[in-house]
Amino acid sequence: xxxxxxxxxxxVVIGGSSAIxxxxxxxxxxxxxxxxxxxxxxxxxxxxxxxxxLAALGAVVELVDLDVEGAHAEQAAVMEAVYAxxxxxxxxxxxxxxxxxxxxxQDPQAALRMVDVNTxxxxxxxxxxxxxxxxxxxxxxxxxxxxxxxxxxxxxxxYGATKAGADDFxxxxxxxxxxxxxxxxxxxxxxxxxxxTDGLDEAPLAQTPEEVAEVIxxxxxxxxxxxxxxxxxxxxxxxxxxxxxxxxxxxxI
Amino acid sequence: MxxxxxxxxxxxxxxxxxxxxxxxxxxxEELAEQVRSxxxxxxxxxxxxxxxxxxxxxxxGVVLDLTGRDQVLAIDKASGVFTxxxxxxxxxxxxxxxxxxxxxxxxxxxRAVTVGGAIGSDIHGKNHHVKGTFGxxxxxxxxxxxxxxxxxxxxEDELFxxxxxxxxxxxxxxxxxxxxxxxxxxxxxxDTRRCANLAxxxxxxxxxxxxxxxxxxxxxxARGESLGRSVLTRxxxxxxxxxxxxxxxxxxxxxxxxxxxxxxxxxxxLLNKYSVAAFNEAWFRKAPxxxxxxxQSVTTFFHPLDAVADWNRIYGPGGLLQYxxxxxxGAEDTIAACIDAxxxxxxxxxxxxxxxFGPQNPGHLSFPTAGWxxxxxxPATMSGLGELLDRLDRLVLDVGGKGYLAKxxxxxxxxxxxxxxxxxxxxxxxxxxxxxxxxxxxxxRRLTL
Numbered sequence: 001x002x003x004x005x006x007x008x009x010x011x012v013v014i015g016g017s018s019a020i021x022x023x024x025x026x027x028x029x030x031x032x033x034x035x036x037x038x039x040x041x042x043x044x045x046x047x048x049x050x051x052x053x054l055a056a057l058g059a060v061v062e063l064v065d066l067d068v069e070g071a072h073a074e075q076a077a078v079m080e081a082v083y084a085x086x087x088x089x090x091x092x093x094x095x096x097x098x099x100x101x102x103x104x105x106q107d108p109q110a111a112l113r114m115v116d117v118n119t120x121x122x123x124x125x126x127x128x129x130x131x132x133x134x135x136x137x138x139x140x141x142x143x144x145x146x147x148x149x150x151x152x153x154x155x156x157x158x159y160g161a162t163k164a165g166a167d168d169f170x171x172x173x174x175x176x177x178x179x180x181x182x183x184x185x186x187x188x189x190x191x192x193x194x195x196x197t198d199g200l201d202e203a204p205l206a207q208t209p210e211e212v213a214e215v216i217x218x219x220x221x222x223x224x225x226x227x228x229x230x231x232x233x234x235x236x237x238x239x240x241x242x243x244x245x246x247x248x249x250x251x252x253i
Numbered sequence: 254m255x256x257x258x259x260x261x262x263x264x265x266x267x268x269x270x271x272x273x274x275x276x277x278x279x280x281x282e283e284l285a286e287q288v289r290s291x292x293x294x295x296x297x298x299x300x301x302x303x304x305x306x307x308x309x310x311x312x313x314g315v316v317l318d319l320t321g322r323d324q325v326l327a328i329d330k331a332s333g334v335f336t337x338x339x340x341x342x343x344x345x346x347x348x349x350x351x352x353x354x355x356x357x358x359x360x361x362x363x364r365a366v367t368v369g370g371a372i373g374s375d376i377h378g379k380n381h382h383v384k385g386t387f388g389x390x391x392x393x394x395x396x397x398x399x400x401x402x403x404x405x406x407x408x409e410d411e412l413f414x415x416x417x418x419x420x421x422x423x424x425x426x427x428x429x430x431x432x433x434x435x436x437x438x439x440x441x442x443x444d445t446r447r448c449a450n451l452a453x454x455x456x457x458x459x460x461x462x463x464x465x466x467x468x469x470x471x472x473x474x475a476r477g478e479s480l481g482r483s484v485l486t487r488x489x490x491x492x493x494x495x496x497x498x499x500x501x502x503x504x505x506x507x508x509x510x511x512x513x514x515x516x517x518x519x520x521x522x523l524l525n526k527y528s529v530a531a532f533n534e535a536w537f538r539k540a541p542x543x544x545x546x547x548x549q550s551v552t553t554f555f556h557p558l559d560a561v562a563d564w565n566r567i568y569g570p571g572g573l574l575q576y577x578x579x580x581x582x583g584a585e586d587t588i589a590a591c592i593d594a595x596x597x598x599x600x601x602x603x604x605x606x607x608x609x610f611g612p613q614n615p616g617h618l619s620f621p622t623a624g625w626x627x628x629x630x631x632p633a634t635m636s637g638l639g640e641l642l643d644r645l646d647r648l649v650l651d652v653g654g655k656g657y658l659a660k661x662x663x664x665x666x667x668x669x670x671x672x673x674x675x676x677x678x679x680x681x682x683x684x685x686x687x688x689x690x691x692x693x694x695x696x697x698r699r700l701t702l
Contacts, residue, residue: 001699004268004306004574004662005639009699031639034665087312087698137294137313138271138695181261181272181312222570 001087002138006221007032008089012082014125015068016041018094019194020144022050023213025092029059038082040066046195068095068121069113076128083132087139090220091129094144095121096163098196104158111158118162123169130173133182140183140220143170147190147228150237153253174225185219187212189229190236203253205230254279262316265565266305267572268633268662271312271695275299277321281403281427287315288425288691289401295693298425300367301342304374305575306662307695308420314693317425319369325349326428333433334392339369339426344559346433351507351551355433356490358390360555362606364509369426374659375418375619379466379555382611386621388417389614392430399424399687408615415682418619420658422692422702423683436490438504441466441554443488447542451481451589454607458485461609465489466554470604472533473595473629474526481592483607484540491548509552512562521569524632526599533604571634574662576642579610580654581624587652588625591645595629598641605629617679620657628660639663658696666700676702 002008008028013021016039029035037059041047051061066078097117103110122143133139148156149164167186174184189212191203212229219227228234240248256277263270278284288296294314301320302309310316322340329335333355337346343357344364350356359371359378366376371387372394384390393407396416406413416423444464448454454469461467464487471483493504558564565573580587588607595602606628613622631638646656646668655672656664670676680702683692696702 001307001312001695002269003699004264004266004572004633006268007639007663135294135313136271137273137311138269179259179272181270 002089008035010036010038010086010088011090011092012038012040012088012129013092013094014040014066014121014129015093015095016063016066017044017046017050018096018144019196019209020189020192020212020216021092021094022053023209024216025054025059026057027210027213027217028090029054029057033058035059036062036086038062038064040064040078040082042067068125069116072124075124079125079128083128087136088129088132089138090140090142091125091133092142092144093122093125093129095125096144096146096196098156098159101156101158114158114162118159119165122166126166126170126173130177130182130184134177134180137181139181140185141170141173142185142187142216142220143167145170145186145188147188147233147237150188151241151248154249155253171225183220183223185216185224186226187216187219187229188226188233189215190233205233205236255283260316262299262302262310264306264309264662265303266574266633266662267565267568268574269307269310269695271307271310273311273314273316275316275318277318279321281397284317284397284425284427285401285403287317288397288399291315291691295691297692297694298339298369298373298421300340300370301365303363303366303370304659305573306660307699308374308659308661309370310695311693312695312698319425320367322427323367333435334430335433336428336430337368338428339372340367342367343371347507347551348509350433351436351439352505354436354505356436356551358432358434359384359387362556363559364556365559368429368431369421372417372426372429373419373421375614375616375621376659377610377621379468379608381621382461382467382609383465385611385614386417386616386619388414388616388619390432391417392432394429395427396423397425397427399689399691403427404686412682412686414615414619415617415679417614418616419679419683420618420694420696420702422694422697423686424692436505438491438493438496439507439551440491440496440500440504440548441488441551442491442495443486443547443549443554445541445544445547446485447537447540448481448483448485450479451483451585451592454481454483454485455585458609461487467608469607471592471607471627472537473592473600473602473605474530474533476596480596481589482537484537486554488549488554495546496548507551509559512560514562515564515566517566519566519569521571521632521634524568524601526601529601529603536604568630568632569634571632573630574633574638575628575630575660576645577626577628577657577660578645578649578654579620579622579624579626579657580649580652581622584652584654585625587648587654588627590648591627594641594645595631598635598637600629600631600635600638600641602629602631617675617682618658618673620655620659622655624654628657661696664700669700669702
């Protein structure tokens, strides 16, 4: 159970090696000694490093092998075991792949993989997690989305389009599950310096995973439905949304 | 008749809402059926929701709203013992029976609590030093247990004392026999002392036992020499001949006005250390340095905050938290350290309440123990509050003190287990009457009770 100061007792991360998710879990672990963090991801060095980092902060870390590209029945069985434990205060859905964006609109396999990781997996886990939180009558479900889906651009439209599918699903889910005490938060970060963006040129308003984590923690505490990271991104994207298409396409973004 | 509604429930601190199926049932049998058919998220009784944290919430489960069961079933004027349904409020008892010369044995700072809640939290009031807790005035109670049977318990039964202060986790209190206090007027004769600091206050409080009711209000923002400056108010019920002539004919009139309501949608941050310091300063200066025998009404003396309904909303959307602890006699320095810590942190805290408790009763989880209790409200959004209170918990633990479950929303399970060494025995008793763990609450989940 979350306490009266918003401190968590148990957090589940889908995509447990995501830099943003780990930074967020770390923030909560610092506020609450003994925080239980369940990192669900494929086994990897990054997942192990995340576990070590969180354990060093006093968190009790549980590693769960989960392949978000696998059969959904298999994933549901894995998550059933996770959700059979103590109440979950937050489920953080932090799966996503950027990949080679040029290949992604030319190679059907590459395009499908973007759909599988960026759209299908968050939706499957949105369903599984919200079912659990509804049974509990409390808890937050957080999707790490992106600003890129707000208006797709030539440079990363497959990423933007596939993330937008999940983003919209969670916006609707928020409304559907609110009467049962479940809070759904969609987080839309701009450019984040992380392993996902290694080798890319930095965009304006670039930020660290820790800065995004701060925005997420505040959004959860205040029960917001959508937060932008940094906050100014909201106005940038609002502006860009209303730029006429011929001009938008000529912008250096 | 049964009415079922899905609702978001909060405590008085408005900090951690959760959703439950709220059931209003009118008969014992219907309530027993709710208990027998409980799902995996269990059942919990709720009264008027005045506990500050998550004690009266049961996320995802059933919450039995008992406020509709509010009848007075029998009155024995010879013994002063009234048989009442657990959903009746102290407000209702006072409105009905003060005019007949009966007062509740113990009242907290609000009348808006039910008898069931008063037993579950084993509440105390300004007379604890001489009269003990509410539970000590209960002669018997009917408890609906986890197996759906109804047991009548008296103070001879250990389960009675597991239920008194048991936070509703041993079952549903359906009815209770409560020993009321005879009074001759609805006015109190009050002596006031303004104390320059904590040391001054402790000296003044030395003769507390001469008074039926005693409490001190402490300005937690005062620092240095003035640390713990306070106003001590003590009193007793007045005799009719002490009242002004025009009131003598209707000395027992009691008809508190319907309270003002704090507006909705108050933004956060209105209460800050400057606005609160200004309030506290004005309040301190307004108090007389020394005044004896002032006549105050029951509402003024006992329930000043009831004049504004929903006053908890002035803390804005972030909500509030009340920190209340008790430390044994001799540990006055720990009280000073707590006040000092809040003062240093610049906590936007209105007046804290300081009071001397009498001896502990046999309740396993009952809060009051002989010594000093300090209680204060703080905005839940204050930065660094979690660390501050965790640190104070350790200071309190070091001297053998403890915190109060009815106020708690942030203690750790580990701290609780150290503060309440009789918890394992309570858990055994609870398991005996509720082997399947039907009775659950958010507080019980958070603290793994």
